[in-house]
Amino acid sequence: MTDRTASVNNSRSDGLPNLCSVYALLLLVIVAELLALLLVLADGGLAGFSWSQLGLVSFLLQWIVLGSAAVLCRLRPLLARVSPVLSGLCSYAVVLACTAVFSVAGQWLLQGLGGRFIDWWQVATHVLIAAILAGILLRYLYLQQRLYRQQQAELRARIQALQARIEPHFLFNSMNSIASLIAIEPALAERQVEDLSDLLRASLAEPALIPAKRELALCLSYVHIEQARLGDRLALTWQVDELPAVAVLPNLLLQPLLENAINHGVEPSPAGGWVTVKVGADTSALTIMISNSLPEAGQSARRPGNRMALANIEHRLRAHFGDHAELRLERGDESFAVSIRIALKACTEAMQRQHHG
DSSP: OHHHHHHHHHHHTOSOOOTTSHHHHHHHHHHHHHHHHHHHHHHHTTTTOOHHHHHHHHHHHHHHHHHHHHHHHHHHHHHTTSOHHHHHHHHHHHHHHHHHHHHHHHHHHHTTSOOOOOOHHHHHHHHHHHHHHHHHHHHHHHHHHHHHHHHHHHHHHHHHHHHHHHHHHHHHHHHHHHHHHHTTOHHHHHHHHHHHHHHHHHHHTSOSEEEHHHHHHHHHHHHHHHHHHHGGGEEEEEEEOOOOTTOEEETTSSHHHHHHHIIIIITTSTTOEEEEEEEEEOSSEEEEEEEEEOOOTTOOOSSOOOTTHHHHHHHHHHHHHGGGEEEEEEEOSSEEEEEEEEEHHHHHHHHHHHHHO
16 A cells, blocks of 8 residues: 555656756756747847847746746645646646736836737747747656656665665674673673664664764664674774764665674684774765774684675765765775765765655
């Protein structure tokens, strides 16, 4: 029932784009001005070009375009509830009505606010031109909006698929960590089970993007579970600066990195190792670095890590933030580091898409 309802709602939302936005209005103004120039040139050519005629045509077209946009902007909530066909017909009728009204009003103003003679043939000509151009433009806007919706749906499906790959690994490896504590510290294991239950309950209820502070809190809970199992063998350095509210991360993005750092850097070594987490932000970007020590030669991981972690993380970053996110790997003789940098502007845009998605 829910899936069917969602499908119906999506099909009814594939109408026109948001004509209330500044970008859309600017684009409409530019298109109207170019159209005015085209009509004037088609009428008299370069030899008979008249700036006064261009001014009159531009004035009329801008009123028609902006007036139609204003009406459609107010009607957008109502048009979103009907089918795309009915929405398109209503939008088409609005443009033609605005063309007729402003064409009549323009003649009335040019006759000195008192003229009674209206050239209805000229009005009909304007409406016919508007009918042809509006039909083409509205069809183009509809296809563009439909393509945008399709791309957003594919993006959400891709993100959900990547998220589904990570969460089972997180649960499986965390339960392994707790299982190793049962025979040694049963009371501690019980507390860790409770902590993990709280952690999973919170993570499963989170949206795709969450505040960076929340993501770090979830990861710290995971590290505490591993610290209880490894004891002094795991030396953790946690350096997190004050982060801006706009800094967001995909849910459970960093946990696989910590998992790999512990499994491949700390656990194989009898003496243990260290993991360092540094998170900060400047005025333009959020930066994260997770580094760990490497075991000596001949010491390999005792259990497999999340091999798809790095690829999934890179895909999720690209899906949410595009080219505004960067993932870097640095391997030295004794350490391995993963650095992530995300532009705060991209964080803001991603959250806006999530809220409007």
